[in-house]
Amino acid sequence: MGHYYSGMLDIMTDVTLVSIVFGTHVEIVEVDELSACVAAVSAADTARRVEEIQTAFDIQPDCPPEELTRAARTSVALDRFVAQYGLNALAYYYRAPATRQ
Secondary structure (H helix, E strand, O other): OEOOOOOOHHHOOOHHHHHHHHOOOOOOOOHHHHHHHHHOOOHHHHHHHHHHHHHHOOOOOOOOHHHHHHHHHHHHHHHHHHHHHOOOOOOOEOOOOOOOO
């Protein structure tokens, strides 16, 4: 997800060679596609995922509820993103504009 930046010469990947050697397909995807998936997650789906997270993990008392909700929403979106592209692995580099938080 995303693109290489000029300082990444030590980890450049020849996706054609990866495909030839491993017999795989490398899909180049964009972070904005994941952002659209996040925006499409309903409050009900988010609430269900919060319940799953609370069941599976020991949530520390200092974890703000809004951060747990954000994580749950992102988790649902990632599941959908993986299904949409049939991904078996995901790697990313994304550098947001300085004004974005």
